[in-house]
Amino acid sequence: xxxxxxxxxxxxxxxxxxxxxxxxxxxxxxxxxxxxxxxxxxxxxxxxxxxxxxxxxxxxxxxxxxxxxxxxxxxxxxxxxxxxxxxxxxxxxxxxxxxxxxxxxxxxxxxxxxxxxxxxxxxxxxxxxxxxxxxxxxxxxxxxxxxxxxxxxxxxxxxxxxxxxxxxxxxxxxxxxxxxxxxxxxxxxxxxxxxxxxxxxxxxxxxxxxxxxxxxxxxxxxxxxxxxxxxxxxxxxxxxxxxxxxxxxxxxxxxxxxxxxxxxxxxxxxxxxxxxxxxxxxxxxxxxxxxxxxxxxxxxxxxxxxxxxxxxxxxxxxxxxxxxxxxxxxxxxxxx
Amino acid sequence: xxxxxxxxxxxxxxxxxxxxxxxxxxxxxxxxxxxxxxxxxxxxxxxxxxxxxxxxxxxxxxxxxxxxxxxxxxxxxxxxxxxxxxxxxxxxxxxxxxxxxxxxxxxxxxxxxxxxxxxxxxxxxxxxxxxxxxxxxxxxxxxxxxxxxxxxxxxxxxxxxxxxxxxxxxxxxxxxxxxxxxxxxxxxx
Numbered sequence: 001x002x003x004x005x006x007x008x009x010x011x012x013x014x015x016x017x018x019x020x021x022x023x024x025x026x027x028x029x030x031x032x033x034x035x036x037x038x039x040x041x042x043x044x045x046x047x048x049x050x051x052x053x054x055x056x057x058x059x060x061x062x063x064x065x066x067x068x069x070x071x072x073x074x075x076x077x078x079x080x081x082x083x084x085x086x087x088x089x090x091x092x093x094x095x096x097x098x099x100x101x102x103x104x105x106x107x108x109x110x111x112x113x114x115x116x117x118x119x120x121x122x123x124x125x126x127x128x129x130x131x132x133x134x135x136x137x138x139x140x141x142x143x144x145x146x147x148x149x150x151x152x153x154x155x156x157x158x159x160x161x162x163x164x165x166x167x168x169x170x171x172x173x174x175x176x177x178x179x180x181x182x183x184x185x186x187x188x189x190x191x192x193x194x195x196x197x198x199x200x201x202x203x204x205x206x207x208x209x210x211x212x213x214x215x216x217x218x219x220x221x222x223x224x225x226x227x228x229x230x231x232x233x234x235x236x237x238x239x240x241x242x243x244x245x246x247x248x249x250x251x252x253x254x255x256x257x258x259x260x261x262x263x264x265x266x267x268x269x270x271x272x273x274x275x276x277x278x279x280x281x282x283x284x285x286x287x288x289x290x291x292x293x294x295x296x297x298x299x300x301x302x303x304x305x306x307x308x309x310x311x312x313x314x315x316x317x318x319x320x321x322x323x324x325x326x327x328x329x330x331x332x333x334x335x336x
Numbered sequence: 337x338x339x340x341x342x343x344x345x346x347x348x349x350x351x352x353x354x355x356x357x358x359x360x361x362x363x364x365x366x367x368x369x370x371x372x373x374x375x376x377x378x379x380x381x382x383x384x385x386x387x388x389x390x391x392x393x394x395x396x397x398x399x400x401x402x403x404x405x406x407x408x409x410x411x412x413x414x415x416x417x418x419x420x421x422x423x424x425x426x427x428x429x430x431x432x433x434x435x436x437x438x439x440x441x442x443x444x445x446x447x448x449x450x451x452x453x454x455x456x457x458x459x460x461x462x463x464x465x466x467x468x469x470x471x472x473x474x475x476x477x478x479x480x481x482x483x484x485x486x487x488x489x490x491x492x493x494x495x496x497x498x499x500x501x502x503x504x505x506x507x508x509x510x511x512x513x514x515x516x517x518x519x520x521x522x523x524x525x
Contacts, residue, residue, distance in 0.1 A: 097418055097419065097422045097423070098423075098425075100415070100417045100418055100422075101415065101418060101422065101424065101425070101426060102426070104415065104417070105417075106417040106418075213405075213448070213449065213450035213451070216435075216450075216451050217436070217439060217451075220432045220435060220436060223428070223432065224432065227425070227429070251470070251471075252450075254469065255450075255451075255452055255453075258452070258453055258454070259453050261421060261423065262412065262423060262424055262427075262428060262453050262455060263423060263425070263428055263432075264423030264425055
């Protein structure tokens with residue numbers, strides 16, 4: 001049954017729905033105007049096995065059961081009715097800031113990520129930017145009078161390419177998260193199989209930092225690597241418990257926080273006397289695939305007998321790559 | 337090896353361990369001679385893909401003379417439609433390589449660098465946040481930068497009035513077209 005279909009006046013779309021049972025919209029009076037909304041009570045009363053509800057991010061007219069359509073969908077799901085719905089990637093709440101920076105346009109109607117997380121299956125409808133622009137110019141997206149404005153604003157090729165990339169990444173992340181959740185072992189044999197399976201397809205980087213100026217160089221290197229890999233970046237500092245920071249260190253830590261915030265990375269501080277153990281715990285928790293660290297200071301005295309930190313990390317985290325970042329600050333410059 | 341000899345070796349090792357424990361720096365702390373000491377700081381703010389070579393050269397020259405640290409600061413504007421704390425990957429893709437280039441250029445001349453990033457609704461707003469949070473003794477800015485590359489004359493006036501440090505504004509000069517970018521030195525187009 002079609003609970004709600006938004007054709008936006010597209011005849012091709014309307015034709016595709018012909019022959020399927022369609023629930024009429026209900027009329028809602030709002031400040032003297034009559035608005036049309038999905039008939040939630042009608043869907044619940046008919047109790048179909050599967051219901052198509054278009055435009056998941058839609059904001060309802062005041063006066064109906066819920067402010068947002070995704071809340072209507074939750075009622076439908078709770079009634080035991082499967083729902084097939086649609087949304088654009090720019091409506092996902094966690095991507096709102098990123099989309100606004102990429103496109104310069106702030107999307108007001110958003111959906112909490114948890115709603116997407118409840119979906120049994122996500123299908124991405126992918127189209128190259130060029131093909132989408134062709135459809136737009138052919139009048140298959142907007143009526144003729146809106147085409148020029150759309151081409152000059154949101155439907156620019158760089159916007160569409162960026163949105164496509166965001167959508168592909170988002171779907172890949174969702175699939176990865178589901179695969180990891182479904183791989184929870186149920187008995188000892190499953191545990192063995194799960195341990196042998198690759199843990200994650202996507203990369204996640206962990207850069208080990210300390211509050212001193214040189215750490216920023218490592219963070220910038222780690223961020224560039226994360227950008228190239230399309231990976232998330234975490235920064236970790238492991239101070240001993242109750243460590244008192246000097247004024248200089250406090251400033252460096254604040255600068256690291258500011259840098260992390262601007263880069264979109266997370267700065268984690270885990271107090272522990274066991275540096276390698278704490279790093280391993282965080283790496284497991286964050287599902288880290290790469291650890292980046294600067295060169296350690298030369299060990300002195302009995303410390304020379306200790307296993308170096310990279311070796312200890314490789315022992316503790318056999319599935320994680322450990323990379324010691326060279327100090328390229330001393331590289332000769334290209335003076336003219 | 338007899339038992340007394342083994343015990344003697346064990347005691348010697350224990351004593352050496354105790355001495356080393358006192359002598360070696362505690363976990364995570366750098367030795368006293370490596371610890372940072374109060375230094376003079378020269379703030380070198382920049383906004384675009386490149387900074388004036390004269391500003392960079394002046395900062396390095398002064399830092400060497402005064403044993404100071406250069407504090408290059410990348411100022412980023414946050415669009416009105418984003419929260420002030422929003423990550424700015426696109427802006428960082430421009431600023432981070434230049435921070436690296438400045439750091440590398442300064443380090444190669446024996447000058448220490450302690451970089452910063454700051455953001456605000458305007459470059460001046462970002463600079464104000466930076467000035468409120470950081471301590472520095474001098475700020476070096478090239479007055480020749482176009483609005484695309486640097487701070488406006490109104491921003492420079494604001495700096496002179498409000499910043500509690502020595503402000504060095506470099507006069508326009510023929511070699512202002514030489515910029516430092518992430519790719520090295522280049523002439524302004």
